Amino acid sequence: MRDYIIRRILVVIPLLFAISLLSFFIMQLSPGSYLDDLRMNPDISEELIRKMEADFGLDQNIFIQYFSWLKEILQGNLGESFTYRIPVAQIIGSRLFNTLLLSAAAMLISWGIAIPIGIYSAVHRYSFLDNIFSVFSFIGLSIPNFFFALLLLFSIVRFDIPLPINGMTSIMYDYMSPMEKVIDILKHLLVPAVVLGTAGTASLMRQMRGQMLDVINKDYIRTARAKGLKEKKVIYKHAFRNAINPMITIFGFQLSSLFSGAALTEIVTGWPGLGRMMLTAVRSKDLYLAMAGMMMGSLMLIIGNLAADILLALNDSRIKYQ
Amino acid sequence: MQHKLKLDDQIKVNSTKTLWQKNLARLLKNKFALIAAVIIFLLYFLAIFAPFFAPYSSTKNFKNKFFHPPTKIHFTDENGLTSPYIYGTEVKEGWAEYEINKEKKYPIKFFQQGDSYQFLGVFESNIHLFGVEADQPIFILGSDNYGRDLFTRILYGGRVSLFIGFIAIFITTFIGLIMGGISGYYGGFIDSVIMRAVEVIMSIPSFYLLLALAAVLPLDLSSAFRFFLIVSILAFQGWAGMARVIRGMVLSVKSEDYIAAAKALGADDKRIILKHILPSTATYVIIRATVAIPGYIIMESGLSFIGLGIQEPSASWGNMLSAAQNITKISDFPWLLLPGLFIFITVLSYNILGDGLRDALDPKS
Numbered sequence: 001m002r003d004y005i006i007r008r009i010l011v012v013i014p015l016l017f018a019i020s021l022l023s024f025f026i027m028q029l030s031p032g033s034y035l036d037d038l039r040m041n042p043d044i045s046e047e048l049i050r051k052m053e054a055d056f057g058l059d060q061n062i063f064i065q066y067f068s069w070l071k072e073i074l075q076g077n078l079g080e081s082f083t084y085r086i087p088v089a090q091i092i093g094s095r096l097f098n099t100l101l102l103s104a105a106a107m108l109i110s111w112g113i114a115i116p117i118g119i120y121s122a123v124h125r126y127s128f129l130d131n132i133f134s135v136f137s138f139i140g141l142s143i144p145n146f147f148f149a150l151l152l153l154f155s156i157v158r159f160d161i162p163l164p165i166n167g168m169t170s171i172m173y174d175y176m177s178p179m180e181k182v183i184d185i186l187k188h189l190l191v192p193a194v195v196l197g198t199a200g201t202a203s204l205m206r207q208m209r210g211q212m213l214d215v216i217n218k219d220y221i222r223t224a225r226a227k228g229l230k231e232k233k234v235i236y237k238h239a240f241r242n243a244i245n246p247m248i249t250i251f252g253f254q255l256s257s258l259f260s261g262a263a264l265t266e267i268v269t270g271w272p273g274l275g276r277m278m279l280t281a282v283r284s285k286d287l288y289l290a291m292a293g294m295m296m297g298s299l300m301l302i303i304g305n306l307a308a309d310i311l312l313a314l315n316d317s318r319i320k321y322q
Numbered sequence: 323m324q325h326k327l328k329l330d331d332q333i334k335v336n337s338t339k340t341l342w343q344k345n346l347a348r349l350l351k352n353k354f355a356l357i358a359a360v361i362i363f364l365l366y367f368l369a370i371f372a373p374f375f376a377p378y379s380s381t382k383n384f385k386n387k388f389f390h391p392p393t394k395i396h397f398t399d400e401n402g403l404t405s406p407y408i409y410g411t412e413v414k415e416g417w418a419e420y421e422i423n424k425e426k427k428y429p430i431k432f433f434q435q436g437d438s439y440q441f442l443g444v445f446e447s448n449i450h451l452f453g454v455e456a457d458q459p460i461f462i463l464g465s466d467n468y469g470r471d472l473f474t475r476i477l478y479g480g481r482v483s484l485f486i487g488f489i490a491i492f493i494t495t496f497i498g499l500i501m502g503g504i505s506g507y508y509g510g511f512i513d514s515v516i517m518r519a520v521e522v523i524m525s526i527p528s529f530y531l532l533l534a535l536a537a538v539l540p541l542d543l544s545s546a547f548r549f550f551l552i553v554s555i556l557a558f559q560g561w562a563g564m565a566r567v568i569r570g571m572v573l574s575v576k577s578e579d580y581i582a583a584a585k586a587l588g589a590d591d592k593r594i595i596l597k598h599i600l601p602s603t604a605t606y607v608i609i610r611a612t613v614a615i616p617g618y619i620i621m622e623s624g625l626s627f628i629g630l631g632i633q634e635p636s637a638s639w640g641n642m643l644s645a646a647q648n649i650t651k652i653s654d655f656p657w658l659l660l661p662g663l664f665i666f667i668t669v670l671s672y673n674i675l676g677d678g679l680r681d682a683l684d685p686k687s
Contacts, residue, residue: 018522023534030538142670144620146627147662150646157653165649263529264624268647278530279628282537294534297527305525 005310012302016295020073023294024066027287033058034082034285056082056287069291079288083280088292091277096296098168099273102196102266103258105189109197110204110254115244117201118208122216122243123235133205140202145261149195149268156191164188166270192269196262200254207250211243218242249312255304259297348682355678358671365668369480373439376474377453377460381635382437383469387411389418389655390465395430406430410458418655428454464657467645476661479637484668486553486638487618491611493557494564499607501561502568503595507576516565523562531559532621536630545636552631556618564610571603605683612676616669623665639665 035053038044053059057068072079078088121130153165164170168188169181176184215221216239224234263275270276274293281290339347349355368375384390395406407427411420434453440446454460463472505516523531535555539548575581576599584594625631626640627647634641639661645651646658 015521015525018518019526022522023526023531026531026534026538030534031540138670138673142616142673143666144623144662144669146624147643147659147665150643150652150659150662153649154652154656154659157649158656259527261529263527263533264627267628275529278533282533285537290534294526294530297530298525301527302525 001313004313008306008309012306015302016298019298020070020291020295021066023291024069025062027282027285027290028062028065030285032285034287037284056080058287069288073295078292081281081289082286083284083289088289091289092274092292092296095272095274095277095293096300098271099259099262099266099275102189102192102262102271102273103255105193106196106200106258106262107251107254109193110200113197114201114204114208115247118205119212119235119240119243121205121209122212125213137202137205140198143199144264145195145199146264146268148198149191149265152191152195153269163190165191168270168272188271192262192265192271195265195269196258199261200258204247204250204254208243208247211246212239215239215243249308251308251311255300255307259300259304345682349678352678352681354674355682358674358678361667361671362675365480365664365671366484368477369484371441372474372477372481373441374447374449375451376471376477377434377436377450378471378474379437379439380475380478380637381470382474384459384465385469386413387459387461387465387469388467389651390420390459390461390469391655392464392657393459393461394422395462396427399427408454408458408460428458428460430454430460463660464655466642466658467651472642472657472660475637475642476639476664479639479642479661480664482549482632482636482638483619483623483640483665486549486556486622487615490553490556490560490618490622491615493553494560494614495607495611497557497561498564499568499600499603502565503572503600505565506569506572507591507595507599513569517569520562520566523559524566528559528621529624532556532625533630535559536625539630541633545632548633548636552622552625556621560614560618567606567610568603571606572599575599575602609676609680609683612672612679616672616676619665619669619672 034056035049035058038049038052050059057065060068069079078092080086081088081091084091117133121133124130155161156163156165164187168185170184170188173181173184221234221239224238225231229238259274262273263278265271266273266276267279274297278290278293278297280286281293373379390411393408393411395408397403397406399407407429410423410426410428412423413419414421430452431454432452434450435448436450436453438446438448452460459465459471461471461473463476466472466475501516501520505513532555535558536552539551543551581594581598584598589597622631622638623640623643626638627644629641629644632638632641642661643659643665646662652658
């Protein structure tokens with residue numbers, strides 16, 4: 001097992017290298033550079049632009065640019081953002097934290113709702129409520145995140161619900177007590193987390209229902225019933241514990257898909273996460289910031305997949321990894 | 323004798339039904355899937371014949387009619403039921419507020435002559451399904467910030483949004499089948515090269531990759547070319563997952579006896595891959611395609627929504643929604659959210675159809 005994990009981690013290194021190569025050249029394919037806008041500005045002298053070009057390393061050949069970027073990043077230097085003029089590491093840390101916070105909240109919502117509903121639906125299969133839940137899960141699966149976010153924002157404004165509609169903090173944030181600060185952030189978190197959470201709930205609910213149905217038809221459940229256990233005990237002690245096992249692996253995969261899914265939601269709700277940062281970075285051709293975002297997102301995705309595989313291995317002793 | 327004949331007939335009847343006919347029959351039994359299929363068909367029909375069903379051309383704008391609410395259609399007047407008509411509206415003092423002028427009625431005319439259009443690039447026509455006299459526009463779903471008819475643009479936008487998924491899945495499937503087929507069949511070096519490429523693409527968050535690729539496109543492309551490039555981007559991102567699964571299936575099929583038989587009979591690689599291996603993946607491919615199309619529709623609308631996809635003045639459901647990004651606009655003009663409803667209905671129908679297809683084609687599950 002330990003060897004397997006070590007080998008999986010070693011594979012990540014060339015993978016990240018290939019990802020960086022691909023993303024760097026895609027980024028360089030886009031026409032123009034960050035400096036083009038500045039060139040239009042008559043207040044900025046030609047010399048200054050040339051100096052900035054040299055500072056950012058944009059005057060060199062693409063391959064040299066790539067390798068100097070690679071050299072820096074291997075030494076832990078992510079470069080400097082063109083637009084913000086501060087080290088990329090400073091920006092990306094808080095953005096990554098925000099996205100992880102949002103993802104965690106979304107997961108909490110989706111697991112909190114999906115597991116009980118999944119159990120109920122499986123136990124009361126084809127009942128009225130089960131059908132209603134399946135209809136809802138179809139709707140949840142089909143509604144694009146950004147459209148759902150727009151609908152929520154629309155109803156907040158229309159019905160004067162006292163919730164913020166944009167960003168992560170209110171204007172008065174700096175003057176708040178720590179407790180108020182937490183509440184303020186939670187209020188801002190609500191809409192994006194609900195949007196992402198319901199998107200996850202829909203599929204999770206169906207999977208939980210399926211797993212539970214599989215288990216309920218097993219012999220040992222019949223045995224448990226036959227020996228006269230209470231139905232509650234049969235469901236929660238025998239069926240649920242076995243049905244939840246495979247769900248653990250879904251957790252890892254969810255972690256990776258949340259990242260992509262979060263981007264549009266962040267953009268619509270103004271949540272200052274990694275996805276929103278990527279959009280502005282790509283748009284303004286802020287090369288090193290976009291590269292860092294790309295690498296960070298990929299790293300998270302790889303870690304998510306790795307975690308899923310390891311959890312699967314730990315959870316299911318039938319699976320042997322060499 | 324009589325009895326035996328009957329039995330033979332019965333066998334005949336049963337055996338004339340091919341596997342696919344049986345699958346189809348099973349699918350038709352699923353009412354929800356059937357309704358979903360009809361809705362999808364209707365949406366495509368409306369989009370293809372958009373110039374006819376839409377009262378205006380997609381770029382026609384009415385001055386002083388921006389953010390016009392949906393026009394109310396009246397079916398009754400003081401004498402009871404009449405043919406449908408609308409009242410004219412005039413702009414009030416203030417911003418995008420309209421007053422109904424009850425003095426003059428504008429009857430809705432069917433097969434009305436209006437903006438001329440080219441249909442399928444061949445026929446020229448100016449007949450629209452419905453319309454009113456030229457000076458009074460009819461906005462059955464309201465108008466947008468340029469005073470363009472939302473209904474018209476939804477139909478034209480459907481051409482982009484509906485077909486982008488369709489074409490993208492076609493290309494994705496094609497590439498995925500070839501790459502997965504080659505990778506699984508030949509194995510060895512070529513297999514590891516293809517699979518490493520697949521891993522790289524699948525390890526980048528899909529939306530980030532789309533974002534970076536879409537930013538590559540210059541803004542001054544013709545809309546047809548841009549459409550094509552966006553499809554390519556979606557396919558570039560999407561083929562990897564397909565190839566990986568096809569490879570797995572090919573690997574398991576490869577060791578079957580009938581492949582060995584075909585080899586023994588002297589069939590070449592091309593024939594074995596195309597005639598023996600790939601057909602066995604057909605069920606999976608069809609299900610996967612149906613399930614993946616809505617994903618592409620959502621991705622396209624997402625890209626267009628943030629301004630990196632289809633550009634104005636071309637319409638797509640995503641870029642129409644971007645007008646609703648401003649929160650004051652959606653609270654004042656909620657009809658701007660309607661394109662999202664169309665995305666939702668399309669995706670929902672595809673999901674239901676995909677679910678039905680899975681049940682019909684894969685009785686094991």
